[in-house]
Amino acid sequence: AISDTFVTFPLYNLSGQYVGFQQYNPLGSKQYRGDPREGKYFTFISKPDLKNPYVTAWGLERLNPNNKRLYLLEGVFKACRFHNYNLNALATLSNNPLHLRNWFYSLGYELYTVCDGDAAGRQLAKFGHHSCILPDGQYVDEMSVDEFDQLIKKLEETI
16 A cells, blocks of 8 residues: 655765655555555656666765765665764665666775675675675664664774
8 A cells, every 4th residue: 555654865966966766655565566656665766868877876965075984785764874873874775786886986985885684685795895794684774772883883893
């Protein structure tokens, strides 16, 4: 069922141009049912031409160029947790953002992927210089505050 309550996250490219959005439906289904707007997440990214979508990830406006560490995570809510600690983080909006690989490396940051504890989440590991793969069944956006604090401490000690 489609909910009346959505959260919409704007997506920009590196030039600051609005290129799309991701919408979260808390009542949406995790299973695909033929209409992507009925799922938990619906992402729309416009295309400058039919073959090439705009390069984007959520969280670009929060990047601090003085901090050379950049965390790559699958989703917006995961990246938000890192932003709350004033850490650079991008939501790749996918666990396999192959079309973004060269772009990530061109940003000039040391890339740290934080991967969910499932098979899909582990795919993101290949896009960073360093990876933290959570234990099976563990997800950044479902961690308690204490668990997340411990994760951040562990990650920041790897500097």
